[in-house]
Structures are given as structure tokens and as C-alpha cells.
Amino acid sequence: MKGHRARWAVLAAALLALPACGAAAEEAGTAGADDAPYVIMVSAGSDAGPVTDQLITGVNSVKAGVATVNESGGVNGRQIKLIESPDNANPTKAVSGLRAQLAKEKPDAYIVTAGTQVSSAVAPILNQNKILFMNSANIDDTADPKQHPLAFNLAASPRVVVEDYLPVFESNGYKKIGILHGNSPYAKNFGELSETVFKENGYEVVGKVEYDSAALDMTAQISALRDADPDVVVFNAYGAPTGYVLKGITKLGWDVPLLGETSVASTPLVTQEPPEGLLGSAEVKNLKIEVNAATVYDPAAEATNKAVAKMKELGGIKGAMVNVLGYDGVLLIAAGAKDAGSTDAAAIAKSLEKPEVNGNAGTAVYASYPYSAESHEPKLARGTHTFVDPAPIVNGQMGASK
Known part of the structure; x- marks a missing residue:
């Protein structure tokens, strides 16, 4: 009988302790949220047919952006953790990869560096889950903050x-x-x-x-x-x-x-x-x-040359600088978070609509990304491009x- 009483006493003590342990764990998780990595997911791969070079270079550009931001303290103090989706710019695989990641851990941001169809496929899911989206393609939906308030196009307007x-x-x-x-x-x-x-x-x-x-x-x-x-x-x-x-x-x-x-x-x-x-x-x-x-080397272009040096360490750049918009996407996220004083996606998006933020992020391809509350397409000025x-x-x- 004494043995039974002892076992029941231990069990009762354990049951009484459970709520306290659960609350403590919950509080610790909340308290540590600001110290958790800032998770960026990128559409990646190594065999994407005709856009393979663009995809590999784009992913390298994101890695270079991550290294640059982490060396400067991260996204509002949070170090970036990069997750690669090995979808090879295939929209079906990109959607599957994103859904699988959401089931494990919701990313804070998502970047597409190659493949307009991938951008179109993942955009609704990112919007539904309130995930910041930096899109190297230029599609109408992700340029419209009324439809996709957390999405930003990085590519120049076709116009x-x-x-x-x-x-x-x-x-x-x-x-x-x-x-x-x-x-x-x-x-x-x-x-x-x-x-x-x-x-x-x-x-x-x-x-x-x-x-x-x-x-x-x-x-x-x-x-x-x-x-x-x-x-x-x-x-x-x-x-x-x-x-x-x-x-x-x-x-x-x-x-x-x-x-x-x-x-x-x-x-x-x-x-x-x-x-x-x-x-x-x-x-x-x-x-x-x-x-x-x-794309034309200028020894005085410090931000561009810094980005190129980083990307050379990661395998270099294939094609012109227009393929490395992912680097700028990472730096824009960091600039938005710094201005907002937060890593909340909506707060970052609101900050990126400010000229003093999107024009001073240290970006490499374009010196500024003129977003506004009316448009998340960079309204670059005429003369941004030249013919050589x-x-x-x-x-x-x-x-x-x-």
C-alpha cells in the first residue's frame, strides 16, 4: 500500500507541475521571439533549363545579401536564416515546397529570383499567410498593394x-x-x-x-x-x-x-x-x-562594388547585374525593419513605401526603389537604362x- 501511495503522490505532483511548466515554456518562447532567426525562403535549384544561370546567380545574390545584412546586425537584430526551395523555377514544385515549409515553420519573407510563373504561383499563398514577398519578376498583381500589400516587385517597370x-x-x-x-x-x-x-x-x-x-x-x-x-x-x-x-x-x-x-x-x-x-x-x-x-563598372559605385565582391565569393555572377535583384531584396527588408523598429511584415511594408527608406538601403542594382502606398512597383525614372x-x-x- 505504501508503494502505491508513493507512486500516486509522485504522479499527482507531476500533474500539478504540468501547467506551470507549460506556462513557463510559453513565456520563454514569447520572450525569445525577438532573438529567433529571421527566416527567408528563396526559390532555388541548380537545373532550371534555359533560366539555370539566372536562377543560380539569383540565389547567390540572396546569399550575398544575407551575409551583408547579418554582418551588420541582421534584420532588426535578428540574424537571417536562409531556406532554399529546390524547385528549379518550377511553379508546381515551388508551391509544394512552400506548403511543406509552412507546415514546419512559417518563413518571415520569400524571394523569387527567376521565373515569372513561380512568382504568380506562390503570390496568393504568401498573401494569405501574411508573408513579405520580394519578387524579382514584374507582375501586375504583386505591384498592387490593394491586392498584395506585403509584395514588392524588384524588376524595373516594363514601361x-x-x-x-x-x-x-x-x-x-x-x-x-x-x-x-x-x-x-x-x-x-x-x-x-x-x-x-x-x-x-x-x-x-x-x-x-x-x-x-x-x-x-x-x-x-x-x-x-x-x-x-x-x-x-x-x-x-x-x-x-x-x-x-x-x-x-x-x-x-x-x-x-x-x-x-x-x-x-x-x-x-x-x-x-x-x-x-x-x-x-x-x-x-x-x-x-x-x-x-x-552593369557598367564604376569604381565610385561603392554599394554595387560591395555586392559584386560578396557574390564573387559565392561563385560569381552569370549574365548582367539585372540577375542579382535578390541581393537588393534582402537589403530592402533590413532597411524597412530598421525604420519600423520591428520585423512585423506589415510594418516593414509600410516603411518601404517611404522614399527615405527605399532610397537609402544600400542596394546594388538600382540606387533606389521608388515604392509608394499606391504602387509596389519601383517607379524608376526614364534614363535608368542605356544601350551599349x-x-x-x-x-x-x-x-x-x-
Whole structure:
């Protein structure tokens, strides 16, 4: 009997102690929340087909941003923990990875560095779970704070990219414009917007031709555009299609000025010498490519050069600096949190709408990201981009030493 009484006494004491232990654990968890890592999830992978280089570089840029912010004290005092989703820019896999992560631990922020379809797929889930979203693509939904109050586009507005063609038309006396674009959602939007902007500014669009990005020969489409007899051809392409477009024009013997959009500048094919690239070949003799200021090396650009040095440690940059927007996304999060004095997603978002915050974050690709309460698309000024002759790009920049 004494043994039974002793066992019951121990059990009763344990049961009485449980609520106190639970409360203590709860309080400890609450008290330690500010010391917990700030979790950023990034769409990642190593085999994403035509956007593999962009994806790998984008993830490296996020890692460099994380290292830079952590060295400076983290996000409002919280060190960043980076979680990679190995989805290879596949939207279905990205959604599965995000849902699996939510079941384990809700991330504080999410970054997409490559793949418009991934951005579109994860955006509603991030919105529903109140997770800050830094989007390297530029899609209408994530630019609208009424629909997605915690989402911010990092890429330049397509209108800014298109409007920066106008000074080139004017200085060269081009009047009749030909437009060649792919069949992806972004490429189609580029084609439609280009036609609208050029016509609005008094230029005649004599032909607008769409090609299949999966095609291995684009001679028929290029021939149709040649028949329209434009003064200049504006085109967009990324990866292999860039080569097929350029080779198709050469194959037809068409001697026409070519203005490649930022996607063309991001394709290593046009900034590398043979056998890997086309530099110095007939295919690029009439080509000028659209780049941002960060792509041209400037020894005085401290923020940009700091970012490049960090990324060189992590495997370097493939393509132009437009591929490293993820770095800026991390720094913007940190700047927003510092201004807000909080790591709450809504508080950070509200702070990022302030010019003094989005313009002083130490970003590398663009010096500022002019967001507002009305738009979470960076309203960059005309002249943000310029057109240059193709030249070797080393770690994202032209004119930089190896």
C-alpha cells in the first residue's frame, strides 16, 4: 500500500507541475521571439533549363545579401536564416515546397529570383499567410498593394524598359520600328507595350512579330518582319532563343540595326567570345543591348562594388547585374525593419513605401526603389537604362577587372 501511495503522490505532483511548466515554456518562447532567426525562403535549384544561370546567380545574390545584412546586425537584430526551395523555377514544385515549409515553420519573407510563373504561383499563398514577398519578376498583381500589400516587385517597370528606347530612336533618326518578341507572358507584354509606347510617341510600328521560344529556327518570322522594312528592330529573348534570332537575321543577310532588351543583355551568349559566345561575330555587329548603370563598372559605385565582391565569393555572377535583384531584396527588408523598429511584415511594408527608406538601403542594382502606398512597383525614372555595344561581362559588369 505504501508503494502505491508513493507512486500516486509522485504522479499527482507531476500533474500539478504540468501547467506551470507549460506556462513557463510559453513565456520563454514569447520572450525569445525577438532573438529567433529571421527566416527567408528563396526559390532555388541548380537545373532550371534555359533560366539555370539566372536562377543560380539569383540565389547567390540572396546569399550575398544575407551575409551583408547579418554582418551588420541582421534584420532588426535578428540574424537571417536562409531556406532554399529546390524547385528549379518550377511553379508546381515551388508551391509544394512552400506548403511543406509552412507546415514546419512559417518563413518571415520569400524571394523569387527567376521565373515569372513561380512568382504568380506562390503570390496568393504568401498573401494569405501574411508573408513579405520580394519578387524579382514584374507582375501586375504583386505591384498592387490593394491586392498584395506585403509584395514588392524588384524588376524595373516594363514601361520604363520600353521608354528608354525612345532616346535611341530620336538620336539615330529611326522612324519605322519593327518589334520581335517571344511567346512567354512577359515577352508578349513587352511586345504589346512597346507598340503602344512607340505609337504614343509618334513612331510608326511597321511590324510586330511573335516567335515560339521553343523553336530552333525563326527564319520565317524574321523574314516576315524584314518585308515590313523597319529602320530598326527592337527584340527581346533570353538564353538560346537569343542565338536563334541573331543567327536567323544573319542567315537572311539582313543588315538592320538591332536593339536588344534587358533580357538579351542578361544572356551570356552575347557577352562572351567564341566558342561559348558570339562576341566579335557577324551576328552581333549591328546589336546594341539595354543595360542598367550597375552593369557598367564604376569604381565610385561603392554599394554595387560591395555586392559584386560578396557574390564573387559565392561563385560569381552569370549574365548582367539585372540577375542579382535578390541581393537588393534582402537589403530592402533590413532597411524597412530598421525604420519600423520591428520585423512585423506589415510594418516593414509600410516603411518601404517611404522614399527615405527605399532610397537609402544600400542596394546594388538600382540606387533606389521608388515604392509608394499606391504602387509596389519601383517607379524608376526614364534614363535608368542605356544601350551599349556587346562587350565582355565579368561578374555582372562590363569594364571590370577579372
